[in-house]
Amino acid sequence: MRSFIHELHLISDLTQLVDLKEQIKQQVMEKELNWQYRMNLYRKVQLINERIVQLEEEKVV
Template sequence: MNHFHLYINSVNDVSELERIREEIKEQVVDPQLNWQSRMLIYSQVQFVTERITMLRRSNHAV
């Protein structure tokens, strides 16, 4: 697992994860990016979104 994944998995604050996700999403509009770079960004956004979902579900578990 790379540094990004380790860091995201260490964050337990949903608000912080949402902030990170928005920062990552802002990068995708850069016209200098090639499709591989965009795919990496999309992958990171998806990973952060999955982490947010997991945390929300665990906070609502009975």
């Protein structure tokens, strides 16, 4: 997860973040995933949302 967080903070393009989030959301729908992996994907989506908010706030300031 640390590497994902590091990579996430290198992304500053909102479109790229939204695309990444959509890709992960599609993965969550796969029924063969175990619950731990699915929770990890949900956490990634949450982190992406936080990064999007952070970037939007930086644009306003």
